[in-house]
Amino acid sequence: MPISRIAIGTPAEASQPDALKAALAEFISMLIFVFAGEGAGMAFNKLTDSGSTTPAGLVAASLAHAFALFVAVSVGANISGGHVNPAVTFGAFIGGHITLLRSILYWIAQCLGSIVACLLLKFATGGLETSAFSLSSGVSVWNALVFEIVMTFGLVYTVYATAIDPRKGNIGIIAPIAIGFIVGANILAGGAFDGASMNPAVSFGPAVVSWSWDSHWVYWLGPFIGAAIAALIYEVIFIGPNTHEQLPVADY
Template identity: 75%
Template sequence: MPIHKFTLGSPGEASQPDAIKASFAEFFSMIIFVFAGQGSGLAFDKVADGGGSTTASGLIIASLGHAFALFVAVSVGANISGGHVNPAVTFGALVGGNISLFRSIMYWIAQLLGSVVACFLLKFATGGKVTPAFGLSSGVSVWNGFIFEAVMTFGLVYTVYATAIDPKRENLDIIAPISIGFIVGANILVGGAFDGASMNPAVTFGPAVLTWSWTHHWVYWLGPMTGAAIAAIVYDTLFISDSMHDPLTQYNDF
């Protein structure tokens, strides 16, 4: 893809009101997503008297909880920040020239902090239950996990580009948050039993901080970021022409 689409931006963006508001929107959207999504797993585990989250029913609950939560989180942040709610989605938008590097950094900080805060809130609200850190299941290698995360995040970011970034999307605005939530829910049904199906470095980061467990943590960063970059390059190169490309505005308007 053309290198000129990558936008550095300037440090001055950190003091711009719209960038600050957008960062706060990402922070609160991430709290909503992680609290409801990860909380659904804790709730089902309690109802099932332990071990429930590892069963088939627990996987379905996790899928639905994350799909519903992400639909809402994306919707409430869409008009302010674009509703990324995921460092990998932000990276995909950055690769395609739809957001500047400096604003991306602001988003990443807000997203990571939001996840950590949500996990601490869950711990306090549940009387001490800790959101478990993401990890690979028995028999799943780090490269298996990497491929899972990369492919699942490719599908997520490809969906974001098709329904939220593509300037030809026309009347797909309402469909975008629904589609994004659905693809995450579907991917959890596929990869949840193998590596937890994160697709989101921030979602992995919060529990890791709370439990201080960093085993194979890099898989949940490198995999999603790789998948996001490939999806951005593929969609932007094949389906978004240079004449229709409008950096920094498209993803903030769905």
């Protein structure tokens, strides 16, 4: 069972050069991702007056996040595994592919990267608002929670299939492309309802900078539940004890 392979790690791990380099890579990848994704939404709003709520704005957000995540995962893959998402890190932890202490380092770096990206955007745009994620009219927190669980399940399942599965072989850039595509597709599906976060750090940065916390817990609980379900299903059914191997960080 995956749960039996969960590792806490040692305090010394937090000061190891490779762990610190991996955390820095996650910070930079998240900064790249949030700056491009959030910045695209801000630019569309400026050009079209709340255009992000229109069909064209949704498509623009989907493309911006898909392209930016493809790049962010690619540039971090050889150093940290290119998680660029606390939920992805949590899914890898549940499967026994990363220790808890290293996961905490990643979570801190990812959240800081998101905050710094939003601060840079606010400064570069002359003080424009970095909008926090929020629920659309008529959408309850439970509706949004289900959206976040299902969308993050699809994301982390894709990560497992293309990047973590030890039988994946040498598929090159297929993993970053697939991960970017599933996020872009999920934004088209759920963006009009709850913003389609799938990523607690992406929600955290704008919430800190704008200091808006309405229903913020949904954007943490939903992705973590979805990630855990995807990790358990893929580990138990498709990897199993006979094919599992501890993956080096360079692989994911």
